[in-house]
Amino acid sequence: MTLTDVARLAGVSVATASKALNARGEVAPDTRLRVLQAANQLSFQPNVLARGLISGRTRTIGLLTDELGGRFAFPILLGAENALGNEQMSVLLCDARGDAIRRQHYIRTLLARQVDGFIIVGDSNDLRPSISRDIPVPVVYVYGQSTDPNDLSVLADDEGGARLATEHLVGLRRRRIAHITGPQSYRAARDRVTGLLAVLAESGLSLVGGEPLYGEWSQRWGRHAARMLVTAHRDIDAIFCGNDQIAAGAAQALLEHGRRVPDDIAIVGYDNWEDMAADCRPPLTTVDLDLQRLGSTAVTHLFAALDGSPASGVIRQPCRLVVRESTGLLPAH
Amino acid sequence: MTLTDVARLAGVSVATASKALNARGEVAPDTRLRVLQAANQLSFQPNVLARGLISGRTRTIGLLTDELGGRFAFPILLGAENALGNEQMSVLLCDARGDAIRRQHYIRTLLARQVDGFIIVGDSNDLRPSISRDIPVPVVYVYGQSTDPNDLSVLADDEGGARLATEHLVGLRRRRIAHITGPQSYRAARDRVTGLLAVLAESGLSLVGGEPLYGEWSQRWGRHAARMLVTAHRDIDAIFCGNDQIAAGAAQALLEHGRRVPDDIAIVGYDNWEDMAADCRPPLTTVDLDLQRLGSTAVTHLFAALDGSPASGVIRQPCRLVVRESTGLLPAH
């Protein structure tokens, strides 16, 4: 079904049919009606390729990830897809799988497909090489900071998230707080430590053991480190963990050591990885990166750039504290 | 950069430039060379819209999910994206979020974008209404069975997966086997029971307790049901669980009851949800649905249909048993 068919059925020219369908003023009301009916009758859908060829706009954006299989890219994608769908934009999804050649290939492909813009999804707040040089349309980086300050990067505020968690513990009168986290090579681990230490200092407290326990992002490490902690520091009353897996492991180990959570020792995780955090025993208080909103925020900024108002620099989106039983439930209201 | 620019730089007509770039025979070798060089120099990328307008093929497929946020759609998407990328096809991703209106909207959008075919991703093997009537291009259903037997549905073989799990337990000389699973309303739960009971019958065994324990897909239910089982049936020596969360909960409850896993009671999960199954204590033997391969299989069949060889009916892709410590490690070799 093409516009020609519609025009023929309505007894007008394709030019008039086009104008009628696109609600441009210069068409007689009854002509428009006839065209609309014809289009309806034929279930006419304008060919987007032809439109794009003329307008140079395809209402399509390319979403390029490095590691779609990772845990973080996906919620971002979800949020972006949502936001784009609401604006009648479509997403072309490409997963470079950490391969630079493949990434270049996808950039070319997406450009050949005339996408209106790019969203580059990282898998942590860490720095990543800018690729904007190769791309003549607007680009937004999300959950991964472009090395080029002229680019726009939308990141999660890990330092702020850790502040929220620590303030929560301090507010619950916990004084002997320890920290178990992932490898120090991760910016996420370091930023969270920064936020934690800042709040402890403001509260006149110091970290139990003096140093964060850097390790892996696993339950196994959480169990191991928690056992070490309760053995070495019997007076510990809270553990802030760098992610939910560590926290789940720590909770398990503590329970096995006869320590009650949260009565004796409160635990806070990070990530709000639902299946882990909410189904843990006890359910974990944790920090939510709000990844979906990160995705939609990126889309918002991409639209702004498409509308001629590009931004640059780094935007740090706040995290949210999710309180569950592992730090004691809030009083009912 | 358009073909016109390339032709001008190479000193030929656009027609000749087109032929040279598309490796059609009828061009003089040195002419082709000049065109290729010009294209290279200008980093020419042919406009896919123009090509699509002529050929009627866009090398784009629409991937429509019902619930992208669920745990199962995503690996399927990954597998499909991989397989499509290898064939230079792009994916337009749409998440209907369980809303029929939104789904219809996306179907129209994707058709207007002239996609070459559709992949409809379900979130369980359950039946789902066919939407092929509305779609004039090839459609493949994956992990969700179309109600129309003329459609092609690619499913995971849950019954076979449960057989693998049960045969494994029986092979380990377990005789008192129980089953904890999710709601009976799920076809996945029912199909797995069918496979389990078949193997038990073939082995002259019967299910401990007579009936599967239907409940929820959660750790909490796993813990609860496992406690009931060990109390009511002290001689139980294996529990086959309907998913990994249930299995993780069951393992935890058994350990707390002083039962050793796998020495006293072996546990098998389902789904091979890595973060849960491998990081559990002990790591879980489980059944992998091979969702990524499900996605790539769907793509393979979609290509076959695009090449004029459509199939129909139901394809059941085998599951894989992943053996870990919860049933005893295989002897080292």
Added chain:
DNA sequence: CTGAAAGCGCTTACAG
């Protein structure tokens, strides 16, 4: 072997 012409489906000045 090369290029002028027609055409894919649509939109947009421009005449009338």
Added chain:
DNA sequence: CTGAAAGCGCTTACAG
């Protein structure tokens, strides 16, 4: 208000 014509960037018969 309506429609013939040009054109978006490309490909493909068809002449030469």
